[in-house]
Amino acid sequence: MYPQELKYNAEHTWLRLEGDDRGRIGITHYAQEQLKGVVFVELPEVGTEVIYMEPFGVIESVKATNDLYSPVSGEVVEVNHALEDEPGLVNQDPYGKGWMIVVKITNPAEVDLLSSAAEYQALVGGEAAG
Numbered sequence: 648m649y650p651q652e653l654k655y656n657a658e659h660t661w662l663r664l665e666g667d668d669r670g671r672i673g674i675t676h677y678a679q680e681q682l683k684g685v686v687f688v689e690l691p692e693v694g695t696e697v698i699y700m701e702p703f704g705v706i707e708s709v710k711a712t713n714d715l716y717s718p719v720s721g722e723v724v725e726v727n728h729a730l731e732d733e734p735g736l737v738n739q740d741p742y743g744k745g746w747m748i749v750v751k752i753t754n755p756a757e758v759d760l761l762s763s764a765a766e767y768q769a770l771v772g773g774e775a776a777g
Contacts, residue, residue, distance in 0.1 A: 658716035721750035
């Protein structure tokens, strides 16, 4: 349920490293499961600076509205505009089509502050990984 190649933060976002200085970001299976039906996702524009553990956007579901926290600092270089028309992709495929942004990482040391899949699973509880 939590892909081994990803890194995670306590605010339930994941990071997939792509090359030396880029990372793809989305929310975890656990987060989408807690939110239930995602109805709206607000993401930053390309060129926006994001900061480690600071909000980069907003996700809204039938249950709640929550900030999205960046797992690393960097510049947004790609945005998943498909989520504007199909926010439910976050629920259907949080690690694939439901990704949110790609950033050019400006502080690679922050990656080492993130949790492994096993650490994240322990954080959210073993039953969430089923």
